[in-house]
Amino acid sequence: MATSSTRRPQLVTTACNPSFISLSLLFISSSLSLSLSTFSHFSKLSISSTEKPLRPAEIALSRKEQMKAAAGKKPSPKGQRLICDLFSLSHSLRKSFLFISFLFFTLYALHLLHLRRLRPISPAAPPLPPPTSLRHIVFGIAASAELWSTRKDYVKLWWRPGRTRGFVWLDEPVEFSDDDTAALPPPKLSGNTSHLPYTHKGGRRAAIRISRIVSETLRLPELPPDARWLVMGDDDTVFFPENLVKVLRKYDHRQPFYIGAPSESHVQNMRFSAAMAYGGGGFAVSRALAAQLEPVQDRCIARYPGLYGSDDRVQACMAELGVPLTREAGFHQFDVYGSLQGLLAAHPVAPVVSLHHLDVVEPVVPGLSRVAALRRLVRGPARLDEAGLLQQSICYVKGEWTVAVAWGYAVQVMRGVMSPREAEMPTRTFLNWYRREDYKGYAFNTRPVARNPCQKPYVFFIAAARVARNGSHGETTVTRYERDPAAPPHPLCRWKVEDPVVVKRVLVFKRADPLLWNRAPRRNCCRARRSTKEEISVEVGICREGEISEPN
Structure with missing residues (x-):
């Protein structure tokens, strides 16, 4: 009994100290406020849309007000007695109270970490590449030594020395005069294709050589590093370069794109493929797709010895790569005879990109030669x-x-x-x-x-x-x-x-x-x-x- 009577006054004295009471009230109110804040964050989704949730200001005093209350105001006598009674309890209950307060603080710390994870600091997005321009396009022109002397005049109409980039791919060497060297793309000899089979009775083996122009262009050490598109056409194809740029600018060269148009002839499309870009009208292959085509093309070509031309061989390999034709109405194969007036005078609402088979049809302007008529249009x-x-x-x-x-x-x-x-x-x-x-x-x-x-x-x-x-x-x-x-x-x-x-x-x-x-x-x-x-x-x-x- 003597021991008990001597300990109780010491406990009461410590518990009823006014400064200790103020700090205790601040600790309790802060813990309550933090716990309510944490609870309200994790229970937002459970609040009915028709109910107005309580605001934090309505739940507890702000921290500033709490500090002011703790520093400048004394607890009421009734509050003092409550604190005294609370801290006069057993040692185990006080430990429980401190544990619960610590738990509230821990929950609030987790709440802050959760909010930080919801708002991560994202790194700056990489800059977009500049829009495609003419310098990003490399042409591959399919030609033959037999017809080059007459068809090179078509290429001269649209080729822009110093601005356009590309190569003429020939089966045999031809002589280039100084004027030709200044006005035409540089010549290249196609690689050997004797190891690849060709069995179509009505066609020519040159189809294999021409079908590999995209891949051979990609292998050239002088290929510009900023080349985005490889565009193929024939030596009797006239391109409109600025319109080609406008078409290709719509597409991302970093993705696999195969862009062109089928034939005007329904019979041609039925006999060969309506899903094929006809090579005379020209087609564009993104560099990303060319990089996927090049290592597998010879193996692919070897599986199709019975196909007729170069363009259906290219389409067969595109099918194996799973890349469909993206159609653009401005590429013109012109598988027709006679006058193009009816077609040109009712052109689709799309930029004209190319004209082909100009050696077969009549001059586009009556009374002039084929080249002179096109020159009037192009120049x-x-x-x-x-x-x-x-x-x-x-x-x-x-x-x-x-x-x-x-x-x-x-x-x-x-x-x-x-x-x-x-x-x-x-x-x-x-x-x-x-x-x-x-x-x-x-x-x-x-x-x-x-x-x-x-x-x-x-x-x-x-x-x-x-x-x-x-x-x-x-x-x-x-x-x-x-x-x-x-x-x-x-x-x-x-x-x-x-x-x-x-x-x-x-x-x-x-x-x-x-x-x-x-x-x-x-x-x-x-x-x-x-x-x-x-x-x-x-x-x-x-x-x-x-x-x-x-x-x-």
């Missing part, structure tokens, strides 16, 4: 506004004539009002690649040149192109179109509509629009009027608000 309007080349616009002159402009190439004037739905459809001025097949067997809709003799179009072909400076309004392209003097006369027409035969020329005014293909695809609009009895003036440009192609 004239294409230099002024390549993005707008061949793009169609449809408008009307006083509700009597329909005017269809294929900018930079031709203008068609027809009696009466022809709907845009019909006018934008290609006319069959060309013949099927297989002359005995259906003359309408194409991979797109076509129409006859005229359903009624009175609507046979008067066609005006490009004659000249220039830039006019219009003061503060900037520069405007002016293209002049004239009729072919050797064109056959039109059939007799009894319509009470003035005959467009009186028109001698058409002038088209258009501002260059390099951002045309940065917007959603849409035909330009045009406004046509008779400037004189013998001349039609047409303004072509972006459609105004609410503007459509309808008779005025």
Whole structure:
């Protein structure tokens, strides 16, 4: 009893010390606040959407207020007695109280770590590569020593020394003059393919050599390290490089892409493949895909000895790699005969990238040689506004004539009002690649040149192109179109509509629009009027608000 009576006053004295009581209250309130904060964070999802959760300020005092209360205020006598009674308890209960407080602090520390994990400091994203430009493209031109002397003129039309990069791949050495060396890509000899089988009875072994151009170009030590795309074409293919850049800029060269277009001939697509990029029209392979193709291509080619050409061998290897064809309507194989006027005058709403089989079809401008006609197109309007080349616009002159402009190439004037739905459809001025097949067997809709003799179009072909400076309004392209003097006369027409035969020329005014293909695809609009009895003036440009192609 004596021992008990001597210990109790000492305990009471320590427990009832005023400073100790203040610190104890601060400790208890802080622990309670931290525990409630932790509990509210982990139970957020359980709060009903219709219930308003308590705010921290409504649950406990702020830390600042707690410190102020602890420093400047004394507990009430009732609070002092509570603390005294609490700390007068047994030693084991005080240990339990301290353990629970420690547990609350531990939970709060875990809560802080959890929030830090939810908000990690992410590293800076790697910079995006600059947009694809002409210097990122390397051409591989398939050629033969037998035909190179005549076909090199097609390459000279579009090749831009000092800007374009690429190589001509030949089967045998040919002599290059000084002019050729300055105006053409450097020549390369294709590798030996005698170890690869070829069994197609109607084809030529050169198909194997040509199919390996992409891989052989990739192996060249002089291949530019910044090359992103390998583009293949034939020596009778004319490319439009700036439009090609606009097409390839849409795609990531770091991914496996195989870009091109099938044939215009439905029969060709059935006999070979509709999933194939026809090589004459050209196709583009991303460097990432070329790197996957190169080590396996010979093994792949050896498995397809019975295929006919080079392009179907390339597609067979793409199929083994699992890469499909990405179609772009501007690559043109032109598996047709006759005149391309019906196709070029109704070009799809897409940038023209290539023209092929130019040795087979008629000159694109009547009265000129094939090369001279293409030179007028490439060195004239294409230099002024390549993005707008061949793009169609449809408008009307006083509700009597329909005017269809294929900018930079031709203008068609027809009696009466022809709907845009019909006018934008290609006319069959060309013949099927297989002359005995259906003359309408194409991979797109076509129409006859005229359903009624009175609507046979008067066609005006490009004659000249220039830039006019219009003061503060900037520069405007002016293209002049004239009729072919050797064109056959039109059939007799009894319509009470003035005959467009009186028109001698058409002038088209258009501002260059390099951002045309940065917007959603849409035909330009045009406004046509008779400037004189013998001349039609047409303004072509972006459609105004609410503007459509309808008779005025």
